[in-house]
Amino acid sequence: MYKLTNVRKDYPKGRSVVHALAGVDAVIEDGEWLAIQGPTGHGKTTLLQMLGGLDRPTSGTVEFDGQDLGAMRESEVTRVRATSIGFIFQTFNLIPTLSAQENVEVALAPLGIGSAERRARAAAALESVRLEERARHLPGELSGGQQQRVAIARALVKEPKVLLADEPTGNLDEGTRDDIMGLLEKLWRQHGLTLIVVTHDSSVARQAQRIGIMRKGRLTIKQDTRPGVS
């Protein structure tokens, strides 16, 4: 469970200061699917980075399962990322020199898992996103949708508690977008994940249980947009 209390993040920009987060308060329950929308430059991605322990707030607390990510040592935050948080990026962020299979294995490297188990788990993750036949292909040999599926497999292979997705369909066409979102929903249900998706796409956001709107660094959450989904 996430509990955010008066989270602020300031960035220096020249002589002025940008208030990317201007006091965010929120509670995100385990297994919840939250979509975050809002205009560009209003703090969506910054908030996601705070949730993922990729950055630290200027003030306030970001509690994850009762631990303040902002107060933890870097090595501890890294450990939390390695075990409990999966990321999906708009630009997929696959390692171009590694095959689909190896890209998925990269997420298991910090966990000290043996190579045989690593291979088996990566193969299973690729199978779960229906890409087992493309396991040996390099990212450059895959379509955008396929690359995002590899990224999803990479995020899920370590069986995280939370999946953070930053514009996961931003680079995909409509058909592929629906395919990827269908896949995410299926996996969310299967794994009981907490899924937090930053998106500009309202059709994507509407699939979430709740939608949060970021404006000028503040988050406002609408309750239960999809009452049928639980």
Added chain:
Amino acid sequence: MFFTYLRRELRRRIRQATFIALGLAVGIGLVITVTAASSGVKSAEGSVLKNLYGVGTDATVTKNPTAGSFAAGRPSNFNLKSGSTVKIDTLTATRSLGSLDDSAVTTISKLKGVAAASGALTADSVNTTFKIPKFSGGNGGSGAGGAPSGGTGGFSGPGSFNSGNTVSVDGVDLASSAQALGPLSNGTLKSGRTLKSSDASSDVAVIDSSYAKSASLKVGSTVTIASTKFTVVGIVSVSASDSSADVYVPLARAQALSKSTGKVNTIYVAADSATDIAAVQKEITKAVSGATVTTSSDLASEVTGSLSSASSLANNLGKWLAIAVLIAAFLLASLLTMSAVSRRVREFGTLKALGWRSRRVIGQVMGESVTVGVIGGLVGVALGFAGAAIVSAIAPALSASVGQTTGSATPGGARQFSGGSGGFTPPGGGLSRAPTGTSGGSVLVHLTASVTVDAVVLAVVLALAGGLIAGTFGGWRAARLRPAAALARVE
């Protein structure tokens, strides 16, 4: 995962990796070639110095000649009657060196830092005859009351001079503690045996192979020195025989025949260790009044000619060129690695987001750099071997001259090797030792460059250092990346 990622990444950057590896290879190859050539030059210098000095000798002690240093050695059977024949058969201590008492050898051998000392007497045996032409006496000149006028008279009749035989002789100290030093220490026994302690008072001799050839002598033959017949017991070959004697006899016999009992003119000294040589030099100067102590480094500083130029080239230009290329290669490798890290900011940010620790990312970057460094090192070693082989194949001939310096204590006197004319003249008007056995009398050394284990180890260390330096810069840059900033960066 580490090796797969490393291999793939290097394959992706194959051109850049090749460029970095080649840069390091050229630098390392140059270092090895220059080191090998430098070692070859040192070896050539050592060879020249060894020929002049003798194996194991760290310093020689001599004295400048003074009047009456040695007995005049004038033959006693001079008969200066006109028309008579004069026969000279003497052994005379070389006049280019002053005499030292035998006791100086003992004094020196007891000094701190001295491992052994050996006295030697360098002498020349002259065996010749000449006939004094007839002299007819005339009227004496008159000088009284006017301008002086010369008298009449003059030589008439045939006079003659037989150039005879001049042989250089070294008296060798045969004490067991001195055997490893001295004039014979540099020789290679060709036949027979060398002199031993029990020969100290015997009329036995070891002769130089070149002299043996020119005088048609062999083991068992006899050589006559100062009317004394010496039995040849061995034949030795001394390289750069310009500086070698023709005949080696027991020191006591040489002293007796040259009327120099209790005298030597060169003392060969071995130090306990190379680091003691300078201290030993000071000690001897204090202990033996008026002595000139020459060490191998003193002699090395007197070496001139193309060998000296090659030494200077290898030690100065070559060394600095290799260092400059190596530094350039290190800088190039570092800059290109940092540039590669800059291009992979998003990649490293992603890895950090996935839970890779900074040290794992740094390890990956350093692994790639060190691999390139090792490849560069291996190619560099190959280039170094090739460079050394080329130097050896060309084998440039280097000439060496030891400059004639006043008071030089080079054993046997300051020596000058000159290309072509073949002159070899001890200073001070002593008898010349004609060069034997070498073409034209010049000391020519062919440069060989052999790669040593040390050089290869140095290359491996440099290669690893190059890789580590480049990797450290790259890794440092990668470690400083905040994953959020790295991911926010648009490529």
